Amino acid sequence: MKRIVDANFNRSTEALRVLEEISRFLLDDKEISEQLKTMRHRLNSIQETDYSELLAARDTENDIGTDIQNPDSRSSIETVFKANIKRLQQSLRVLAEYDNNALYEDLRYKTYTLEKIMWDKLKDKYNKLMLASRRLYLVTNSDLFAEEDEFLDAVASALAGGVDMVQLREKTMPANKIIELGKKIKLLCAEYGAVFIVNDRADIAYVLEADGVHLGQDDMDIASARKILGSNAIIGISTHAPEQALKAAADGADYIGAGPVFSTPTKPDRASVGLDYIRWVSENISVPAFAIGGIDFSNVKKVTEAGAERIAVVRAVMNAKNPGEAAQKIRQLL
Numbered sequence: 665m666k667r668i669v670d671a672n673f674n675r676s677t678e679a680l681r682v683l684e685e686i687s688r689f690l691l692d693d694k695e696i697s698e699q700l701k702t703m704r705h706r707l708n709s710i711q712e713t714d715y716s717e718l719l720a721a722r723d724t725e726n727d728i729g730t731d732i733q734n735p736d737s738r739s740s741i742e743t744v745f746k747a748n749i750k751r752l753q754q755s756l757r758v759l760a761e762y763d764n765n766a767l768y769e770d771l772r773y774k775t776y777t778l779e780k781i782m783w784d785k786l787k788d789k790y791n792k793l794m795l796a797s798r799r800l801y802l803v804t805n806s807d808l809f810a811e812e813d814e815f816l817d818a819v820a821s822a823l824a825g826g827v828d829m830v831q832l833r834e835k836t837m838p839a840n841k842i843i844e845l846g847k848k849i850k851l852l853c854a855e856y857g858a859v860f861i862v863n864d865r866a867d868i869a870y871v872l873e874a875d876g877v878h879l880g881q882d883d884m885d886i887a888s889a890r891k892i893l894g895s896n897a898i899i900g901i902s903t904h905a906p907e908q909a910l911k912a913a914a915d916g917a918d919y920i921g922a923g924p925v926f927s928t929p930t931k932p933d934r935a936s937v938g939l940d941y942i943r944w945v946s947e948n949i950s951v952p953a954f955a956i957g958g959i960d961f962s963n964v965k966k967v968t969e970a971g972a973e974r975i976a977v978v979r980a981v982m983n984a985k986n987p988g989e990a991a992q993k994i995r996q997l998l
Contacts, residue, residue, distance in 0.1 A: 666714075666721035669763050672755040673711045673718065679752035680704040683782070686745055691785050699778065703771055710765060740857060742790055749779045787896040791875065795898065795919055798859060799998045800991060801829040801954045801976035805930070806845065807836065808982050816848055818987045823856040825991030827981070831878050833863035846872045859898065866892040876900065876918070881908060886915045900954075904937055909949050917951060921976060924957020925967060930978050931957065939970040946971025961990065964997050973998065 684700040687693050711718065753775050760768040802822050809815040819830065832849050834842050846862065850872055853860040861876050862869035866889045869877040876898030877889055889899050900919040903909040912920050922945045927936045936957060945953045955972040960980035967975060977994065984990035 665762055666718055667723065669714075669759065670718040670722050672758045672762075673707065675755035676752055676759065677704055677707055677711075679748040679755065680707070682744065682748040683752065683778075686741065686786070687782065690741060691782070691789060693785065696778065696782060696785075699774075703774070706767060706771070710767065740790075740794070742786065742794075745782065745786055749775065749782070753779075784896065791896060791898050792918065794859060795952050798829045798952070799974050800827050800995050801831065801956075801974065802827040802981055802991070803831045803833050803863075803930075803956070803976055803978045804849070805978055805982060806834060808979070812845070816852070818982055819849060820852050820856075821986065821988035822981050822991045823852060823858055825981075825988030826995035827858060827991050828856075829859040829861065831861040831863050831976075832874075833878075833978075835863075839865070839868060842868055843871055846874070850874065861898065861900065869893060869897070878902070878921070886912070886917055890916070902956075903945075904934065905941070906944055906948070909945055909953075913949055913951050919952040919954065920945070920949065921956045922953050922972075923955055923976075925955050926958030926963065928958040928978075939966060942967060942970040942972050946973075961993050961997075964994055968997060 680700055680703055684697055684704065687696040687700060753772055756768045756772040756775070759765075760772065802819070804815075804819065806812065806815045809818065823830070830849060830853050832842065832846050834845065837845070842862075842865070846868065850860050852858075859875045860872075861878050862872060862874045863878050864880060864883050866877045866879075866884060868874075870892050877893060878900045879886065879889060880902050881904070886899050886901065890897065893899070898918045899916070900921060901908075901912045901917045902921040902923075903912055904923070909920055909922065922937070922942055924931050924934055924936050925939065925942060942955050945955075952974060953972070954974045954976040955967050955970075956976035959967055959975050959977055964975060975994070975998065980994065981987045981990045
């Protein structure tokens with residue numbers, strides 16, 4: 665029993681240290697950092713009481729658990745937080761079962777409140793940080809495929825090839841079907857650590873618990889979308905001219921789409937804005953901007969030379985024989 669107690673003391677204090685560093689260095693939250701530090705010290709004080717006995721019971725060399733591999737990957741600060749808050753709660757539960765001290769249950773219930781507070785703060789900051797590293801944005805169109813499985817395979821291949829943001833854009837599909845398809849796309853995005861965005865429909869984004877919504881110029885305003893999705897949601901908006909880009913940034917858009925750069929069948933009724941608009945955006949707009957519209961492997965270099973650091977694609981990847989290879993080739997030029 666002492667080995668179990670020793671192992672879970674170590675797990676809980678290690679998890680607390682990881683959470684404390686997140687609160688201190690990422691969230692810059694003094695109050696939460698102090699709470700976590702106090703919890704860690706309270707646990708350490710109990711451990712010190714039985715330190716010699718616990719140390720004597722420890723047998724790391726013969727512990728069969730040390731060779732068991734963790735199947736989970738820590739691909740982001742988000743997954744690190746989730747893993748360690750759950751690790752803390754679980755180890756405190758084990759301690760409460762094996763060591764009769766009311767402190768463990770008291771601390772465990774405190775972690776449930778802290779989990780919600782930290783998650784809300786982390787999502788707000790993480791979403792903004794997360795966007796900073798995104799470069800290749802895939803906009804879906806399942807109409808290009810005869811079968812849903814073929815479509816999903818193409819999205820998965822694109823994600824494996826370097827797409828790090830996916831927008832579910834299904835203009836002709838009924839809402840219930842979009843939700844069904846969205847659940848599958850969301851799982852794929854989670855598997856590859858990609859951002860999942862829903863086009864136009866803030867209500868569907870809410871139901872799917874997507875990372876955010878992408879709005880057009882004729883859709884609801886950003887403030888209304890935030891009322892539905894909350895302050896932590898990522899909200900992007902399409903822009904086609906400098907005044908629209910300036911307004912989007914002033915209204916609190918987390919990113920903008922800039923285009924269409926070239927003529928595209930995805931937007932047959934909209935004239936292309938050309939590379940001059942991309943140059944203007946790169947020089948005047950501080951929020952992340954994705955150049956979009958008719959961009960493919962043959963012209964992406966022109967777009968990046970105009971100042972674009974991020975692009976969004978539809979057919980260049982979805983229509984490719986191998987979406988993964990197409991995504992990889994484009995990604996290498998960004």
